[in-house]
Amino acid sequence: xxxxxxxxxxxxxxxxxxxxxxxxxxxxxxxxxxxxxxxxxxxxxxxxxxxxxxxxxxxxxxxxxxxxxxxxxxxxxxxxxxxxxxxxxxxxxxxxxxxxxxxxxxxxxxxxxx
Amino acid sequence: xxxxxxxxxxxxxxxxxxxxxxxxxxxxxxxxxxxxxxxxxxxxxxxxxxxxxxxxxxxxxxxxxxxxxxxxxxxxxxxxxxxxxxxxxxxxxxxxxxxxxxxxxxxxxxxxxxx
Numbered sequence: 001x002x003x004x005x006x007x008x009x010x011x012x013x014x015x016x017x018x019x020x021x022x023x024x025x026x027x028x029x030x031x032x033x034x035x036x037x038x039x040x041x042x043x044x045x046x047x048x049x050x051x052x053x054x055x056x057x058x059x060x061x062x063x064x065x066x067x068x069x070x071x072x073x074x075x076x077x078x079x080x081x082x083x084x085x086x087x088x089x090x091x092x093x094x095x096x097x098x099x100x101x102x103x104x105x106x107x108x109x110x111x112x113x114x
Numbered sequence: 115x116x117x118x119x120x121x122x123x124x125x126x127x128x129x130x131x132x133x134x135x136x137x138x139x140x141x142x143x144x145x146x147x148x149x150x151x152x153x154x155x156x157x158x159x160x161x162x163x164x165x166x167x168x169x170x171x172x173x174x175x176x177x178x179x180x181x182x183x184x185x186x187x188x189x190x191x192x193x194x195x196x197x198x199x200x201x202x203x204x205x206x207x208x209x210x211x212x213x214x215x216x217x218x219x220x221x222x223x224x225x226x227x228x229x
Contacts, residue, residue: 031215034217034218036220041205041222042223043207043209043221043223044158044209045220046218046219046220049217089157089158093215101148101163102148102160104157106156106157
């Protein structure tokens with residue numbers, strides 16, 4: 001069965017450092033991958049989308065890589081700030097039937113310590 | 115742009131009550147909307163895909179008679195939890211897609227508590 005794993009439930013990092021979150025998947029051939037941020041009691045907020053034929057995407061302090069051979073995506077936040085503290089979700093979009101449906105990982109709760 | 119509004123944000127009601135949740139795309143038309151359920155420290159679980167003008171597609175294990183979905187216009191989808199029971203208590207979130215294989219934009223969720 002399809003499986004998505006985000007490396008850890010929680011990640012603590014010092015302010016100013018680069019946070020790296022991992023998303024691994026098995027039994028899946030996604031057409032694209034998305035990263036979302038979710039704050040407590042709120043809906044997810046879209047951050048970045050990367051397609052299967054793209055290796056890397058950047059947006060301000062955020063960078064996403066997508067390795068379809070390793071079946072892995074890395075999400076980086078450079079110069080992290082306490083305001084970056086949140087749960088980050090990766091989501092895979094299948095290229096099969098219902099291609100616009102997303103499957104989410106459980107998320108990694110990032111805490112940036114001042 | 116791409117704002118999705120969900121209402122109400124919180125509902126507390128007695129067992130046996132039916133509860134309606136609205137999801138609106140405020141600044142774009144959404145042919146397709148999605149309904150998710152999220153338990154604490156768990157991932158979002160897709161319940162159903164709502165298509166404007168047609169019947170919703172439910173995921174395996176989701177009772178369509180229990181969770182009624184209506185997508186009557188390009189900007190509004192509703193989820194009605196019928197005869198709700200305590201086990202239906204959860205965080206329900208809707209989303210809308212601006213186009214196929216485009217990011218989904220989420221509402222802020224509805225915290226449903228059934229006493």
